[in-house]
Amino acid sequence: MTVFSIFLEVNTMSLQALKNINRTTPTDAEQPKGFPAMLEQFKGEIARALPKHINPDRMARIALTAFRMTPKLGECDPRSVFAAVIQSSQMGLEVGLMGEAHLVPFGNQCQLIPGYTGLMKLARQSGLVQDIYAHEVRVNDNFTLKLGMERSLDHEPLTTLGGFPAADDERGEVAGFYSVAVFKDGSRTFVAMGRKEVEKIRDNSRGYQSAKRYKKESVWDSDFTAMGLKTAIRRLCKFLPKSPELASALALDAAAEQGKAQNLNLTDVIEGNYAPIIDDETGEIADAKPVTSRDARQSRPGGDPVEVADATGKKVKVDGVSAIATDPSDQEPSARLKAIYEQMAKATSTDVLDEIYVRAEGDLDGPELEALMREYRTCKAAIGRLI
Template identity: 80%
Template sequence: MSLQALKNIRNTNNNAAKSEQQQGFPAMLEQFKGEIARALPKHINPDRMARIALTAFRMTPKLAECDPRSVFAAVIQSSQLGLEVGLMGEAHLVPFGGQCQLIPGYTGLMKLARNSGQVVDIYAEAVRMNDKFALKLGMERNLEHEPLTAPGGFPASDEERGDVVGFYAVGVLKDGSRTFVAMGRKEVERIRDGSRGYQAAKKYKKESTWDTDFVAMGLKTAIRRICKFLPKSPELATALAMDEQAGRQNLNLDDVINGSYTPVVDKDTGEIVDVADGGK
């Protein structure tokens, strides 16, 4: 896929760039709709992508304060990964320090894992205080989770099941083998406390996603952990790298055009250890 058309955006003169900055992302998206269509994979409908992006943009007023080029780059990158931003939860446009960052959601990571062709199923669950949970490691690994049930055998409410005490994720491979990871609440909270987004929210006394939707973030943490042990497509590896770099490195239009946003993966462990800089 050629991204030559997008270079027209990057190479606009300073006056045009200032004009785009003033008009904002919606005007920029409309202005370069033709270039977007030529740059996206053939299976991506540019009009639908534009509608989804505008909806997500308007649902987050703070994005209007971001450099519109960073929003544009995030939208293009999400489309190239095959993730939809917004209500589906596959990916999110997140303002951070005047720049827009693309943050994959846990449903997006699961989608990319399945798209690898090697993962038949992948899922995560929260374990609550009144559930039955048994974990066995060693030579015969096993995980059993029996949520508390209500009369009739139906699932009990979250309130009846009690506070969340941990999370786990399971991956089922094409050959029928399974693998899993389990994380206690304290471990998840330690990861939360190391998040730059969470730290920034606390510094400025604002709510973060960890505050408003702890369970979803815990599920994502478990999914992200298990993905390190699963076969990875280039799209999944890139999405994981972007998620790990959130708050540390901004995705810009040059990264998208030049393909320089590339994860460095440990060949032995499969763990993402860095992000290549494309020789910059």
């Protein structure tokens, strides 16, 4: 047996050990009690399952700190906290104090919510964005916006002695926000949003509505500026080339804003294959993972009518035989996807792989884009094992 085959066998066993968490319930005798115990018990397996650039000890320390800072997380299913932490690590974001991502209770489940610094980090990692940033504009600043054939945006904050920016109270109330992206070729794009537009987005947020209903303080109340910056960054990201990590982060964030479950399946997260189901028309994450033909065959082998997802991810009633054709993972990849898969398989570094993905994702949508994201993560994991 070669060293490489031994490594693959050990790594497969580690992944299987992690997946077994999903087959237990919080009341099982062998289930570690609580997230801290689970993290400690599976520390070795986590180290072998994470991408090579992630330090498992640092990840564990940061995750425990974030967990302890939010006591309500102790009421969540520890497996959901575990899944959120692993997913954050897979995307290359750190939860907690750095603001790249946050662990937030959602009923008895833990949600992973990217911060605006995390979105900016993932945009830069796409390989085509050189820089990305956002600022608030206050009423006493000098701000000029020009749209049309020649767009421009100029912002001069109110200054004090020595030419330094004045204090926030001197600059006045927040009037709006803008975000800017600089591409590798030096070209730029931007978005600008007035305060009323941002407040309208805030008012439509399920989290904000829930906080108001129960007379609690929301993050919009405690840190309006940070949330406004994130809103501007999030809108800008819609117009940028997106890596699978950025696409997943945006979908997770959208689910949290809409008050929907993120459907962080622990098995998919561990394998690096989490790909949220997105509605092509609205751009929103689906409320639940659609039932596929594989689910239909397992639950209704007699061919009775079942509810499955069609090619667009929408649920439709079909019979057990017709359901077989609706699962994208059961279908043969198109010639276009096969060609992209072949290019990905030949990639010898993550940089090359990222470039192939970013150039391809703009021409795909729906099930094909989801399939591409899964293949990308499979190839990325293979490259990581060979490094």
